[in-house]
Amino acid sequence: TKMxxxxxxxxxxxxxxxSLSTPLNVSAKAARQPPAKLGLKAGSTITVEQAARALAVKSANDVAIVIAENIxxxxxxxxxxxxxxxxxxxxxxxRFVNASGLPDPAQVTTARDMASLGRALKNRFPQYGSYFRATSFSFNGRSYRATNNLLGKVAGVDGLKTGYISMAGYNLxxxxxxxxxxxxxxxxxxKSEGARDRQVTKLLEQSF
Known part of the structure; x- marks a missing residue:
């Protein structure tokens, strides 16, 4: 969803x-979102670049709502x-019904569709590849580690995006x-973060 x-x-x-420096306004609804989040305060702002990096690295739910409401x-x-x-x-x-990927049975996708979306992101916007390769993100004096555990650990891995909710399991x-x-x-x-990561690694190694 966050992709x-x-x-x-x-x-x-x-x-x-x-522009990357455009400020986005934080609403009370955005501030109320459950973790993972940055803990944004209602009435504050975050720049487009900060929002994009927070979504790519931290998968912040509050930031996803900020983006949706501002656009x-x-x-x-x-x-x-x-x-x-x-x-x-x-x-x-x-079919999307929210901007964050938080649980909703009306929100559905397939692995093939997510592969198509990932390819579109990589091919159309290659200049933003560093956002998905980043292993950390800093905001308001705090550093957040990337949710993609394979960055820097599996040869050649350079993105893209993790996801987890109980009804869908661990996704990458x-x-x-x-x-x-x-x-x-x-x-x-x-079934778990580790199981997902091992399966992705196995498929990459087999493919290469």
């Missing part, structure tokens, strides 16, 4: 409507925009490059 939220935020920058006015309107973009990108079996879209060879692996429904 699509990021895609739409970066698209706003690419169109010129936002579309409400999270529900943004979710409709997310689903429309999914269709435009060929994600035929995906991982990209890697070794020499001129590039790979993407999508694992969904892992």
């Amino acid at each position: 699509m939220t990021l895609y739409l935020l970066i698209e706003e920058v690419a169109s010129g409507r936002y 579309s006015g409400s999270e529900s309107a943004f979710a409709s925009k997310m689903t429309s973009k999914a269709r435009a990108l060929g994600l035929s079996r995906t 879209v991982a990209t890697a490059r070794r020499g001129n060879a590039q790979r993407m692996v999508v694992v969904m429904g892992g």
